[in-house]
Amino acid sequence: MTGLEAILMTIIAAATPLLLAAIGELVAERSGVLNLGVEGMMIMGAIGGFAAAYVSGSAMLGVAAAVGAGVGMSLLFAFLTQTLVSNQVATGLALTLFGLGLSGLIGEAFTGLPGVKLPPVHVPGLSDLPLVGPVLFGQDVIVYASVALTALVAWVLARTRIGLVIRATGGNHHSAHALGYNVIAVRYACIAFGGATAGLAGGYLSLAYTPQWIENMTAGRGWIALALVVFSTWAPRRVAVGAYLFGTVWIMGLYVQGVGIDIAPQLLASLPYLITIAALVALSGNRLLTKVNTPACLGQPFVPDR
Amino acid sequence: MSGPAADRDGEFLLEARDIVKRFGDFTANDRVTLRLRPGRIHALLGENGAGKSTLVKIIYGALQPTAGELRWHGEPVTVANPAAARRLGIGMVFQHFSLFEALSVAENIALAMPGAFDLAALGERVARVSAEYGLPLEPTALVADLSVGERQRIEIVRCLLQAPRLLIMDEPTAVLTPQEADQLFVTLRRLAADGCAVLYISHRLEEVKQLCHDATILRLGRVVADVDPEAETAASLARLMVGADVHTVSTEAHAGDGPVMLAVADLTLPANGPFGVALRSVSLDVRAGEIVAIAGVAGNGQSELFEALSGERLAPAPGAVSIAGTPCGRNGVTARRRLGAAFVPEERLGHSAVPGFVLSENVLLTRHTSDRTMVSGGFVNRPEARTVTERVNARFDVRTSRENPEASALSGGNLQKFVVGRELDRDPRVVVINQPTWGVDAGAAALIRQALVDMARAGAAVLVVSQDLDEIFEIADRIAVISRGELSEAYPARAIDRERVGLFMAGAHETSGRERPGGAPA
Numbered sequence: 001m002t003g004l005e006a007i008l009m010t011i012i013a014a015a016t017p018l019l020l021a022a023i024g025e026l027v028a029e030r031s032g033v034l035n036l037g038v039e040g041m042m043i044m045g046a047i048g049g050f051a052a053a054y055v056s057g058s059a060m061l062g063v064a065a066a067v068g069a070g071v072g073m074s075l076l077f078a079f080l081t082q083t084l085v086s087n088q089v090a091t092g093l094a095l096t097l098f099g100l101g102l103s104g105l106i107g108e109a110f111t112g113l114p115g116v117k118l119p120p121v122h123v124p125g126l127s128d129l130p131l132v133g134p135v136l137f138g139q140d141v142i143v144y145a146s147v148a149l150t151a152l153v154a155w156v157l158a159r160t161r162i163g164l165v166i167r168a169t170g171g172n173h174h175s176a177h178a179l180g181y182n183v184i185a186v187r188y189a190c191i192a193f194g195g196a197t198a199g200l201a202g203g204y205l206s207l208a209y210t211p212q213w214i215e216n217m218t219a220g221r222g223w224i225a226l227a228l229v230v231f232s233t234w235a236p237r238r239v240a241v242g243a244y245l246f247g248t249v250w251i252m253g254l255y256v257q258g259v260g261i262d263i264a265p266q267l268l269a270s271l272p273y274l275i276t277i278a279a280l281v282a283l284s285g286n287r288l289l290t291k292v293n294t295p296a297c298l299g300q301p302f303v304p305d306r
Numbered sequence: 307m308s309g310p311a312a313d314r315d316g317e318f319l320l321e322a323r324d325i326v327k328r329f330g331d332f333t334a335n336d337r338v339t340l341r342l343r344p345g346r347i348h349a350l351l352g353e354n355g356a357g358k359s360t361l362v363k364i365i366y367g368a369l370q371p372t373a374g375e376l377r378w379h380g381e382p383v384t385v386a387n388p389a390a391a392r393r394l395g396i397g398m399v400f401q402h403f404s405l406f407e408a409l410s411v412a413e414n415i416a417l418a419m420p421g422a423f424d425l426a427a428l429g430e431r432v433a434r435v436s437a438e439y440g441l442p443l444e445p446t447a448l449v450a451d452l453s454v455g456e457r458q459r460i461e462i463v464r465c466l467l468q469a470p471r472l473l474i475m476d477e478p479t480a481v482l483t484p485q486e487a488d489q490l491f492v493t494l495r496r497l498a499a500d501g502c503a504v505l506y507i508s509h510r511l512e513e514v515k516q517l518c519h520d521a522t523i524l525r526l527g528r529v530v531a532d533v534d535p536e537a538e539t540a541a542s543l544a545r546l547m548v549g550a551d552v553h554t555v556s557t558e559a560h561a562g563d564g565p566v567m568l569a570v571a572d573l574t575l576p577a578n579g580p581f582g583v584a585l586r587s588v589s590l591d592v593r594a595g596e597i598v599a600i601a602g603v604a605g606n607g608q609s610e611l612f613e614a615l616s617g618e619r620l621a622p623a624p625g626a627v628s629i630a631g632t633p634c635g636r637n638g639v640t641a642r643r644r645l646g647a648a649f650v651p652e653e654r655l656g657h658s659a660v661p662g663f664v665l666s667e668n669v670l671l672t673r674h675t676s677d678r679t680m681v682s683g684g685f686v687n688r689p690e691a692r693t694v695t696e697r698v699n700a701r702f703d704v705r706t707s708r709e710n711p712e713a714s715a716l717s718g719g720n721l722q723k724f725v726v727g728r729e730l731d732r733d734p735r736v737v738v739i740n741q742p743t744w745g746v747d748a749g750a751a752a753l754i755r756q757a758l759v760d761m762a763r764a765g766a767a768v769l770v771v772s773q774d775l776d777e778i779f780e781i782a783d784r785i786a787v788i789s790r791g792e793l794s795e796a797y798p799a800r801a802i803d804r805e806r807v808g809l810f811m812a813g814a815h816e817t818s819g820r821e822r823p824g825g826a827p828a
Contacts, residue, residue: 180388
C-alpha cells in the first residue's frame, strides 16, 4: 500500500459518515423539518450495528440493524414533532442527548470487545489494479451506498414528482396541504430517510471505520453533517463536495502532524471547519439560488385545520 | 367541457344542501344551501367571517361538513379531499395563492396534475392553454419573479388544464389592477360560455353586478338571500351583507395649503434580498390636513417605502426623510415617533402587534417613549396602559370576548381597528399607514377610513398606502402611484380617474418618461 493510496483511503473513510448523515438530513430539511438529533441517531446506529454484528457474527446484519436503529430514533422524533407538534429544535437536541445516553448504557456490555469488520468489496481484476483498484473498487458497501444515495437524492429532488412534492412541502406547507398533499406523511417519510442514513453513518463508524464500540464514538460528526447541509445551501452535490473537502483537510492535518511539520495542533484541528465553511460560502455565492433552495418552512410546525 | 348530464335543462351541477360546519362552539355554516348551474357565474357574497371560505373549503374537500350533503349532477357525493374534488371537475383559485415561490411555473402546475410526470410536455400544454385563453405564461419562469397578476394566471391555467366543470374563484380581483381584472372577466365569461360553472367570491359589489348571473348572500353563517345581482344596487347588496345600512365616509373639500409635515426627497434604496424591490428616487410631500394615498399592485415597493418612512430601514442620507421639518432619514422608529409620527404596518399580527401579548402590552410597545405617563423611571405603569387600551377599544369599537385579551385572540377586523386606534389615539401630527383595511369587513373599513379622514381634517398629515382603489378614491386628497419602486407625482384626486391610475399601476408612467408628466390628466 503506497502512501498516497493510504491517504486517499482514509479521506474516503473520513468523508463517508459525514456524507451519509448530511444527505439524509438534507432530505428532511428540504421537506421543512429541522432535525438536530443527527448525532443521536448516528450514535444509536453505531451501537445498534455493532451489537447486532457482534451477537450474530454477520456484518451485513449489523448494517441492517444500524439502519433500523436510526429509523427508530427518527420515528420517535417524527412522532413528537409531527404528530404531537413539539418544538423541533428542543426535540432534536433531546434526541441527541437521549441517543448519546442510551448508546452508552447499551454499549457498557460491548466495550472492549472485538467487532466484526465489514469486508471490502472485491471485484476480480479491477480491485487488484494499483492505486485505483483499492480506492475505487476495494471499498465496502457503505461507501458505495453513500455515493449512490447522494446521486439518487440529487436526481429524485430535481427530476421526479416525489422530489417536487418534498420541495413543495418544505417551501410552503399550507399550499401543499391546500393542493391535497399530506404534509405530515411526507415529512414522516423524509425524517425516516434521514434516520436511515444517519444510522448507516453510525454503522459505518462501528463496523468499518474502527470495528469496535467506543462510547461517544461519533465525536460530533452529526453536528458537522448538520452544518454541511446549511452551508451547502441544501444542494446534494455541494454536500458531497463539502463532506469530501472536510475529510481531506482533516486527514491532511493528521498527516502533516505525523511527519512532524511544526504547526500548532489547535490550528490544524480547526482548519477542516474553516476551509469547508469558506469554500461552501464561496460556492453558494449566488444568493438567488440560495433563496430558491432554502426551505421556507424549515423548522415550522404544521397543523392542518381539520 | 359539457357532458350529457350538464346539458339537461334546469339541472344543477352542484348542490350543497343544508351544510352545517362547527368549529368547537362556533358555527361557521348553519344550514347553508347553494345551487350552481352549468354555464352560470354565481356570486357568493358576505362580510369577513360570514362563512364564505368555510363553505368553499367544504365544496373543495379541504374541510368536511358537520352535517348536510353535497350533490354533484344530482347524485350525493363525499368530497374527501381536494384531489377528489379535482377528479370530479372542481378547480379552485385561492385568495392567498397556493403557489410555491421557489418553484417554476410548470412545477407549480405539475403539483396539481395527476398522471405521468413530464415537465417538458406539461410546459407545452401550459403554453397552449394559456395562449388559447389570453393568459400568457412562461412555463420555466420562477414564481418568485412574477407579479401578482401573473401568479393568478398560473392558478387559473392550472385549473383550466383539468377541464373543470366548476371553477371556484376566491376574491380574485383583490390583488389585480383594473385592467388585469377586466382581462379576468373576459376569461371567466368565456369559460361560462363553454358551459363551466363559476363560483365567484367577492365583496366588490359593482364587479358582482357587472359579471355574475346569480348571487347568494351569507351573513353570520346563514344564507340571507338568493338574488339576481343585476336587479339589485350595490347599496341594496351591501345592506343584505351587513344587515344594516353601511356608513359612508364623509369628506369635505380641503384647501391643501398646510405646512409640509412629511417630506421624502430623492430617496433611493437598494433591494433588500433577492425578492425585494429597490426604491428609485422617490420624492413626496404630505401637508398638514390632507390625505395622500399611494396606489399600486402589491410587491412594487410599498413595504420598502413604508420601512424607509417608519425607520425600520434607514435612508442613505438624513435629508431623504423629514418629519415636521426635521431631517430624520438616519434615525430609528422611536426617534421618528418622538417627532410626532405614527406608523401602522400592513401585517397586523406579528408586525403591528405581538400575537402572544395582551392588548395593553401591545399599546405599550409603540407608545412607551411618546407617552410619558406610561413609563416612568424605567417602570411600566400598567394601570395607565390598561386605561389607554380601554379608551382605544371604546373609541374604535374594538370588540373583545374578555377584558384585555391577547392580540391573537382578536378577529382580523377588530385587531386592525385596535392597531389603527392605538396610533391615532396619540393624536400624531403625521400618520403613515400601509393597507389600512386589507381583509377587513365593510363596517370596520368604514370606521377606519372615517377616523383617518377626521384625523386629517383635525390637522394631521396622513399617508395611506393601499391596493384598494375604491378606498383611495373615497378618502384621498391626492393620489400617487408606485410601480417597480418608482413613485409618480401626487395628482389631486379630482383630476385623475381610475383608468389612469390603473395604467400607472401597470407601470405606464415609466414609458412616458422619467421626468414625470405634470400635464393635466385625461
